[in-house]
Amino acid sequence: MMSYKADRSIKWRFSILGVLAGLALLAMTPAKAEYADVIINNYADAAGMRPVVFPHWFHRIRFRCKVCHADLGFQFKAGGNKITMAKIIDGKFCGACHNGEVAWSVENCNMCHSGIPGTPTHIHGSTVQRLVSPPYKALNAPQQPQQ
Amino acid sequence: MRQQLKTFIGSAALSLIVSLPAAGADMSRINVMQQAAAPAERLIVADVSSANTFNRNLKKEKDPNAPPPEDGYHDPENEGTHILQPPKESYIGLPTTEFGNHVDWVKAIDEKKLSPRWDRISSSEAPFVMDLDIVRPVKASVPDVVFPHRQHTEWLACANCHPAIFIPQKGANQINMSAILLGQKCGVCHGKVSFPITTKTCSKCHSKPKPADWSPPLSDATLKNPWR
Secondary structure, three states: OOOOOOOHHHHHHHHHHHHHHHHHHHHHOOOOOOOOEEEEOOOOHHHOOOOEEEEHHHHHHHEOHHHHHHHOOOOOOOOOOOOOHHHHHOOOHHHHOEOOOOEOOOOOHHHHOOEOOOOOOEEOOOHHHHOOOOOOOOOOOOOOOOO | OHHHHHHHHHHHHHHHHHHHHHHOHHHHHHHHHHHHHOHHHHHOHHHHOOOOOOOOOOOOOOOOOOOHHHOOOEOOOOHHHHOOOOHHHHHOOOOEOOOOOOEOHHHHHHOOOOOOEOOOOOOOOOOOOOOOEEEEOOOOOOOEEEEEHHHHHHHOOHHHHOOOOOOOOOOOOOOOHHHHHOOOHHHHOEOOOEOOOOOOOHHHHEEEOOOOOOOOOOOHHHHOOOOO
């Protein structure tokens, strides 16, 4: 139920078709995700969960940057905080609010884990992604998706 | 040799067609017909190779603020995706811009249309706003940069910038456009979460016009050029 890998045995043919169609679509239409949405996928995919989509626009309507980036210690780096569920239920990171007090609690897995499986960690719409010629990247640098 | 001849004939035909309109307005209809038939028409780049498209490298933002199930990153097969709020719905009534989230976040706070919490729990704590502009003269012909503390301290704590990103001393930090575009200095936030770096936003930072008598410094190569 929680895992998108459930009943994959029935669906694998469709998945392959879907991936092919998806690739074709990706090549044609640029993604239209909201500016500053962060996709966090250090561990989620590997654990059979969809990647996490964190919407900056939604949270900045409610909180100033300082609350998360100073008080709660989120560093300015997509994927750089090494968030895990253990830390979240411990009241850290997302768990400082998604605890049933400040915001809905952690049982709502699929509200956070809502990204398309396989999407790499990145921040959407960044200026670096929009550069026509990609900047120098170290060989072992994490992948940025093509737009 | 034969190739050269071909080219010559080709260009002769082309120049004839090009010069025809000058021959008089009443000839224009014949001209159009000849143009359609002439082999010179084949020279149009698009006919030679399909690689020659218009706007080869231009990426345009399509349909900004798409609802989550259609945005290309949220999985439409996930039930939760359909419960998430579409950005357009929550932006109603907020001042707009032509870039980023298409919301003017600074104006939204200034006009009291938004008042995001400064504290995780209490909604009565107010930010410590500091109104201090730092002018950074720019060597290039673009207007000088004004860094306004006011708009930043509405959103951020001093510790978000000082000392990790900027030494708190006027002129002590080396900043240039390449670093910003690659996500350093101002680019830690701008181009990622705060307004992006696009042609439409240059003037937000480059906001102090150069003095009327200012002209760009000449490069050494020009100054030393003996043919000048």
